[in-house]
Amino acid sequence: MKLFKRILLALLLIVIVGGTVSFFYFKNKFLSAPQNELTVSNLGQPFDFKWDGMTYNDEYNPNAAMLVPVNIPGIDRTFYMQFDTGATNTVLYYKPILSINEKYDNLIKIDTIEGKVRAMGASIKVGTVDVQATSLGFVGMNNKINWTDSTAVNIIGTVGNDFMEKNPIILDFKNNKITLLDSLKQKPESDKDYLPFTFDGRKIFLSATLNNEPASLWYDSGSSMFELIVEESSFWDLASPGAKKESFLTSSWGNKIPTHSIQSNGEFQFGSVTTPLNTVTYMEWPNKLQAFILKAANIGGDLGGMTGNKLFLGKTLILDAPNLRYTVKE
Numbered sequence: 001m002k003l004f005k006r007i008l009l010a011l012l013l014i015v016i017v018g019g020t021v022s023f024f025y026f027k028n029k030f031l032s033a034p035q036n037e038l039t040v041s042n043l044g045q046p047f048d049f050k051w052d053g054m055t056y057n058d059e060y061n062p063n064a065a066m067l068v069p070v071n072i073p074g075i076d077r078t079f080y081m082q083f084d085t086g087a088t089n090t091v092l093y094y095k096p097i098l099s100i101n102e103k104y105d106n107l108i109k110i111d112t113i114e115g116k117v118r119a120m121g122a123s124i125k126v127g128t129v130d131v132q133a134t135s136l137g138f139v140g141m142n143n144k145i146n147w148t149d150s151t152a153v154n155i156i157g158t159v160g161n162d163f164m165e166k167n168p169i170i171l172d173f174k175n176n177k178i179t180l181l182d183s184l185k186q187k188p189e190s191d192k193d194y195l196p197f198t199f200d201g202r203k204i205f206l207s208a209t210l211n212n213e214p215a216s217l218w219y220d221s222g223s224s225m226f227e228l229i230v231e232e233s234s235f236w237d238l239a240s241p242g243a244k245k246e247s248f249l250t251s252s253w254g255n256k257i258p259t260h261s262i263q264s265n266g267e268f269q270f271g272s273v274t275t276p277l278n279t280v281t282y283m284e285w286p287n288k289l290q291a292f293i294l295k296a297a298n299i300g301g302d303l304g305g306m307t308g309n310k311l312f313l314g315k316t317l318i319l320d321a322p323n324l325r326y327t328v329k330e
Helices: 003-017 023-031 094-103 232-238 288-296
Strands: 038-041 050-056 059-071 079-083 091-093 109-113 116-126 129-139 155-159 169-172 177-180 195-198 205-210 213-219 246-252 255-270 273-283 303-307 316-320 325-329
Touching: 050 246, 059 155, 091 094, 094 129, 094 155, 232 255, 232 273, 273 325
Parallel strands: 079 155, 091 129, 213 303
Antiparallel strands: 038 129, 050 059, 059 079, 059 116, 091 155, 109 116, 116 129, 169 177, 169 316, 195 205, 195 325, 205 213, 205 255, 246 255, 255 273, 316 325
């Protein structure tokens, strides 16, 4: 898969031509990730996840975000975190954690390290998996916890790709279950059932085919309501003849992003498994790096784009990060 070579080539060409973008800035920004501070244990046991639904463009989508149950030692209550393969690192949301510390006498130790607020020595259970973190970062999202509502779904953070960096993970979208495997005890399976993916900068790029052409897909489970997000020129190339564009706003990490979708009649192939592409989307990203990467991914002919979970609903996706391979099963 030539995706990252094309991205780096595009960045280098911009510098040579005299653009204002710094090659090394974008290279380091995209192809690196903060240190993985997680240690995971108690592996191999499936646990349930639940879907969080959202309404966009007056249409309700029941599969907008994956939520995993989270327990904190010393608290007799289940919280939730979003499972997001678009996030390189696991983070906590500041306001819910502040609520926990107010009620439980600063149970979660917070300190400032190199100017950044961190949760120190954090211990949580994600589903059945025990997670120890040297420290976890914060983002200022979500609301304080309403302790009087015992049925509330309180989301206290995001589980990122550091969770599965050293272990294969099974995402069973048929039964809404996740299993993090012990890579040391996993029985080897034949490579013929697997396709390669890259994991540079802790970002997942799946190799597949779309309409019998090579495709490099940035897998971001936080974009669960969309089948395929591309840059604008690919958007029109993949649109069905005569289809009309629909436009609306979506939310991403606190930003409102103009979003456009249109009908498509494409077909993905993941090894022996085929999946129709019914809708294609492009976004007017406020983050120019995201827009640039989607555009750079098209250099050289292979389609580049971002996909969420919609293509895999009713199927099982196995991501084996230690061996840089994946498979899709019916």
